[in-house]
Amino acid sequence: MDYRYETNDKAREFHKKRTAFIVIKDKLYYIRNSEQSHWEFCKKKGISKEQFNKMTRGYYIDENIVFYKGNFTYDEDLIKDGLKYIMKIKEDCKLGKMKIYFGLRIPKKDEPWEYDYYYGKITADNQLIKNKEN
Secondary structure (H helix, E strand, O other): OOOOOOOOHHHHHHHHOEEEEEEEEOOEEOOOOOOOOHHHHHHOOOOHHHHHOOOEEEEEOOEEEEEEEOOOOOOOOHHHHHHHHHHHHHHHOOOOOOOEEEEEEEEEEOOOOEEEEEEEEEOOOEEEEEEOOO
């Protein structure tokens, strides 16, 4: 199963709980209270798979925010892009403190999804504190 383009019932339940975001042409779009995936959202906008895989996307849930692109990966460009938009996401969604992650580890069958790279955190008063191990 390619999780970028296929969404199973378990994922749809998760999608309803998170606030997803995607950057399209330097504009943030949000998917809230919906079982819709990022790909389903973009496909309706006429975006190709090639374009989709280059876009910064992610979600917020339970004081955690994660950014990724492609097959749930990250690189230096994605980190820069995520940091460019994080305060706008925080403001738009009226979020407090949160831990910042980049990338997700695709699980083996029946294992949970895990965040990949822990970057640091943002305090309730908007202080960005980078993880000392980075």
